[in-house]
Amino acid sequence: MSETFDAIVIGAGPSGNACAYVLAKSGLNVLQIERGEYSGSKNVQGAILYADALERIIPDFRDDAPLERHIVEQRMWILDDKAHVGGHYRSDAFNEERPNRYTIIRAQFDKWFNRKVREAGALVVCETTVTELIKDGKGKVIGVRTDREDGEVYADVVVMADGVNALVASRSGIKKEVAPETVALAVKEMHFLPQDVIESRFNIGEEEGVVIEVAGSVTVGMVGTAFLYTNKESIAIGIGCLVSDFAEAQVRPAFLLEKFKNHPSIKPLIAGSEVKEYAAHLIPEGGLPAVPQLYGDGWMIVGDAAQFVNAVHREGSNLAMTSGRLAAETIIEAKKAGKPMVASVLAAYKKALDDSFVIKDLHKYRRLPKVLHHNKHFFTDYPRLLSQAAETMLRVDGEDKRSKEKKVTKAFRSTRRLGGLLGDVFNLARAFR
Amino acid sequence: MQEISIKVEEKLYQNRYMVDEGRPHISVKPHTQPTEALASLVKICPAGCYSRTETGQVEVAPDGCLECGTCRIVCAATGDIEWNYPRGGYGILFKFG
Numbered sequence: 001m002s003e004t005f006d007a008i009v010i011g012a013g014p015s016g017n018a019c020a021y022v023l024a025k026s027g028l029n030v031l032q033i034e035r036g037e038y039s040g041s042k043n044v045q046g047a048i049l050y051a052d053a054l055e056r057i058i059p060d061f062r063d064d065a066p067l068e069r070h071i072v073e074q075r076m077w078i079l080d081d082k083a084h085v086g087g088h089y090r091s092d093a094f095n096e097e098r099p100n101r102y103t104i105i106r107a108q109f110d111k112w113f114n115r116k117v118r119e120a121g122a123l124v125v126c127e128t129t130v131t132e133l134i135k136d137g138k139g140k141v142i143g144v145r146t147d148r149e150d151g152e153v154y155a156d157v158v159v160m161a162d163g164v165n166a167l168v169a170s171r172s173g174i175k176k177e178v179a180p181e182t183v184a185l186a187v188k189e190m191h192f193l194p195q196d197v198i199e200s201r202f203n204i205g206e207e208e209g210v211v212i213e214v215a216g217s218v219t220v221g222m223v224g225t226a227f228l229y230t231n232k233e234s235i236a237i238g239i240g241c242l243v244s245d246f247a248e249a250q251v252r253p254a255f256l257l258e259k260f261k262n263h264p265s266i267k268p269l270i271a272g273s274e275v276k277e278y279a280a281h282l283i284p285e286g287g288l289p290a291v292p293q294l295y296g297d298g299w300m301i302v303g304d305a306a307q308f309v310n311a312v313h314r315e316g317s318n319l320a321m322t323s324g325r326l327a328a329e330t331i332i333e334a335k336k337a338g339k340p341m342v343a344s345v346l347a348a349y350k351k352a353l354d355d356s357f358v359i360k361d362l363h364k365y366r367r368l369p370k371v372l373h374h375n376k377h378f379f380t381d382y383p384r385l386l387s388q389a390a391e392t393m394l395r396v397d398g399e400d401k402r403s404k405e406k407k408v409t410k411a412f413r414s415t416r417r418l419g420g421l422l423g424d425v426f427n428l429a430r431a432f433r
Numbered sequence: 434m435q436e437i438s439i440k441v442e443e444k445l446y447q448n449r450y451m452v453d454e455g456r457p458h459i460s461v462k463p464h465t466q467p468t469e470a471l472a473s474l475v476k477i478c479p480a481g482c483y484s485r486t487e488t489g490q491v492e493v494a495p496d497g498c499l500e501c502g503t504c505r506i507v508c509a510a511t512g513d514i515e516w517n518y519p520r521g522g523y524g525i526l527f528k529f530g
């Protein structure tokens with residue numbers, strides 16, 4: 001391959017597929033390189049797809065994308081060892097013509113998205129790992145080196161969509177190595193059950209889905225969350241905590257998942273299922289402070305490689321697709337204007353991101369990673385206190401309600417003291433503002 | 434903490450892999466005493482690829498690796514391991530992901 005492409009996109013996850021699709025659609029000569037056997041074979045997600053981000057790229061995606069269920073009910077649970085307290089939101093308004101959120105299975109979804117990329121005219125090369133960037137004498141990126149024989153290819157611009165490990169950028173010296181406190185390690189299993197069993201267990205109709213987001217004692221004091229999502233004929237269940245916490249606490253990830261699966265509130269939901277896969281993957285959780293330089297002479301970074309994940313709302317794939325699209329639009333504009341792919345021109349990508357929900361949302365929660373890191377009791381004391389409070393108030397045992405309330409207040413105050421409680425409220429409120 | 438019995442190997446058994454025979458993509462650098470970071474991998478690798486030898490060193494058998502990158506990140510500062518993606522097409526092959 002000795003021709004020069006308009007653009008090379010490294011990786012075929014949601015960010016790379018979005019980018020390559022938009023570029024190819026505009027008629028540019030695009031090469032996409034993926035290390036997996038096919039797009040999706042290396043990728044892990046919960047997985048909830050947010051329709052809006054994809055709709056802006058492929059408006060009629062619902063016609064043939066492999067979608068599992070649209071979500072009609074959200075459960076948010078805080079667990080202690082025996083109980084869960086929480087809130088549910090279910091609405092028939094989610095049964096709309098163009099639903100807003102779907103569960104998907106990533107290996108299938110990515111394959112579909114990548115087929116669209118090929119149909120749009122991009123050249124997609126799988127089973128090929130990019131090892132590093134090629135730069136010219138002045139430091140401008142002009143292509144990539146791969147693990148194939150004679151595997152050097154050239155382009156005007158290289159978009160790194162290679163995911164959370166972001167090895168291409170860090171090994172080429174344009175980005176720092178990922179720090180253990182800015183990523184979570186998640187483990188996940190796929191549990192298969194007959195469709196009608198899932199629908200009766202979760203009280204849902206044929207196409208409807210439920211998601212359960214969980215925090216609390218299941219993460220044994222580490223900063224993390226767990227989830228359970230309904231697919232058509234399977235349930236995805238997983239749990240993730242910061243890598244730095246795993247390293248410090250010396251907890252086996254598979255143990256944590258078993259503990260979660262055996263929780264009395266979870267166990268009946270997956271009873272009798274057949275497990276067909278065990279996966280692990282990192283999730284960027286460093287928020288805005290962990291976002292690297294996003295562009296330079298001849299290069300751009302999109303998606304997880306740029307740490308674009310909103311951990312509070314469990315959004316990642318939509319930030320990935322949106323950043324991929326905005327990078328592509330920047331390249332298309334520059335091409336049209338006959339401008340070179342240098343930093344001053346590609347800076348338009350950063351500007352577009354700043355104006356989008358991607359950076360706005362990351363900015364909103366910029367303080368949160370630090371607050372959680374320094375306040376582990378959010379994951380230990382509060383779940384226990386909440387559960388105790390609920391139990392105390394609900395159990396009818398001859399004790400009067402005023403005394404019960406006092407007991408609850410006393411439990412909170414003796415665990416966190418008044419100053420601690422107020423500080424927690426302040427810190428959290430500020431982090432979520 | 435009560436020990437729930439788990440066999441990671443049994444979990445990995447469900448998965449599909451294309452093993453690149455004779456070309457492991459991760460290796461541990463020779464050492465007499467493992468650093469704290471290296472020693473932690475025996476527990477925190479989600480695929481249980483790391484183990485202790487009888488003489489106390491840490492070794493890796495990356496056939497069941499899920500390619501998450503955790504070990505690479507934990508040992509980035511100490512330089513205890515050499516980590517690369519498997520050659521294109523090899524390694525874990527998620528059916529669902």
Ligand SMILES: Cc1cc2nc3c(=O)[nH]c(=O)nc-3n(C[C@H](O)[C@H](O)[C@H](O)COP(=O)(O)OP(=O)(O)OC[C@H]3O[C@@H](n4cnc5c(N)ncnc54)[C@H](O)[C@@H]3O)c2cc1C
Nearest residue numbers: 011013014015035042046048130162163303304316317320
């Ligand atoms: C357990 C879990 C649950 C999640 N749940 C949700 C959710 O419900 N909703 C949501 O929106 N987000 C969720 N996320 C986050 C979401 O999965 C990511 O934000 C999203 O996948 C990022 O897309 P990406 O394209 O940037 O990276 P990836 O999807 O990781 O894609 C990167 C691609 O690059 C390839 N690649 C890597 N290195 C190279 C190389 N050197 N050469 C060639 N190819 C390479 C990889 O094989 C891969 O195909 C979840 C993540 C996890 C781990």
Ligand code: SF4
Nearest residue numbers: 478498499501502504
């Ligand atoms: S990359 Fe992940 S699964 Fe593979 S050896 Fe390292 S920690 Fe284990």
